[in-house]
Amino acid sequence: MDTTGTAAGEAALERLDGDAVERFVAGIHGEVVRPSAPEYEEARAIWNGTVDRHPALIVRCSGTADVVEAVGFARENDLPLAVRGGGHNVAGTAMCDGGVVVDLSAMNGVIVDPDARRAWVQGGATIGDVDRETQLHGLAVPLGVVSETGVAGLTLSGGVGHLRREHGLSLDSLVAAEVVTADGEVLTADTETNADLFWALRGGGGNFGVVTTFEYRLHEVGPEVPTLFVWHPAAAAVDALRAFRTFAATAPRAASVVAFAAVVPELDEFPETAWGSLAVAFLGCYDGSAADADAAFAPIREAAEPVADLSGTMAYTDLQTLLDEDYPDGRNYYWKSTYVDELTDEVVEVVARAGETMPSALSTVDLWHLGGAIDDVAPEATAYPHRGRPYMLTFEANWEDDADTEANVAWVREGIADARATGVASGAYGNFPGAGEETGAPLFGENYERLVRVKRRYDPANLFRLNQNVDPTD
Secondary structure (H helix, E strand, C coil): CCCHHHHHHHHHHHCCCHHHHHHHHHCCCCEEECCCCCCHHHHHCCCCCCCCCCCCEEEECCCHHHHHHHHHHHHHCCCCEEEECCCCCCCCCCCCCCCEEEECCCCCCEEEECCCCEEEEECCCEHHHHHHHHHHHCEECCCCCCCCCEHHHHHHCCCCCCCHHHHCCHHHHEEEEEEECCCCCEEEECCCCCHHHHHHHCCCCCCCCEEEEEEEECEECCCEEEEEEEEEEHHHHHHHHHHHHHHHHHCCCCEEEEEEEEECCCCCCCCHHHCCCEEEEEEEEECCCHHHHHHHHHHHHCCCCCCEECCEEEEHHHHHHCCHHHCCCCCEEEEEEEEECCCCHHHHHHHHHHHHCCCCCCCEEEEEECCHHHHHCCCCCCCCCCCCCCEEEEEEEEECCHHHHHHHHHHHHHHHHHHHCCCCEECCCCCCCCCCCCCCHHHHHHHHHHHHHHHHHHCCCCCCCCCCCCCCCC
16 A cells, blocks of 8 residues: 555644644543554555545544534534545545544444344444454344445445345334434434435435444344355356246246356365356345245256256355455455346346456446335335346456556556447446446446435535535535
């Protein structure tokens, strides 16, 4: 990580009134990290290695009162404000140059009421933090698929995970939230209190305040779940994806499957002769019996002679950590997405062709089967507008060498353009936003105008703008 650029944070700090800074620091019960601190480099490091930003102050909050103070200090001094939950947003919105970072990572508590089937989760918690506590009771929130992901950013922009077709998006299980708004108020948002804010939080991203606590509805899941994890050779990719299309047309909502083009890893679970070769894989979860899962997944498993079939029953917590090693901290990431209305042969060919042209063997092209419980909610009922879209196509460029950045970014952008050129793909998912260049209609669709109205009420000066921004002046 570049250390020469710390002048950006230092310069911003030097422009501030020194006494005001000292009073602010003294009032924080957590920790304030300045550019001169030995832990500054570690504190500003986030998951995506392409992001290299130098804030003036990183406020490691111990509770909601610290968040209020940090938001107020940024507002009063006209400083950029970033909010760090899990730090996994691919666009790197958890950090900023020359501003204040509200770091919630120490606020990672999870309280579970198994009788009420409710969980209260602080804004710095990760998926793993939540799964650890809820699975003690055989319960789960439908979160994402990498355990180190922060629940805050994931939920506020949607939340697509292994339980999506049976239990919906992460935001669909959100019951209430505690929010620190731009003016420093601490509000409760639910269907009865500040209902407009609650509507906007469910899909509008981090535009409306800092969510310090999420209250989730819990669902009975696990402790073990039937899983699909089969890899077919690249020569069978088109046939396998067509089998996936047939499966998706009548799949039970208990089954959630993602197909992806990938390079076979050099692991003992795979035959050595296949290492480094291109394949199409299917990863799925079934919220039901193993016998029903076997019947449902059979068409995909039998679509070709597999390179490896690792399907079976595993602990839900193991499924949730299965992909963690593929997404380590500090690797370079650039991801974009689009929704697909019909899995046509042309789209299948786009996926197969993109797999063949990946500049990095660490990358994937992912085709997520949606529908089910996601579509039980009307597009206008929450800020997330993409109900009724049967698939989401994502291009994940993951690479090690900084010299390969241009090629990997171009591959993603070309793949998305090819998909949208088919005429059946449009829109974008807020959690796979590239470098944050897609805003407005692609993300929020017909809900955008209402989001602007809510933004004008709760953040008219656009303090919370370092995100997929809803501009109150629109």
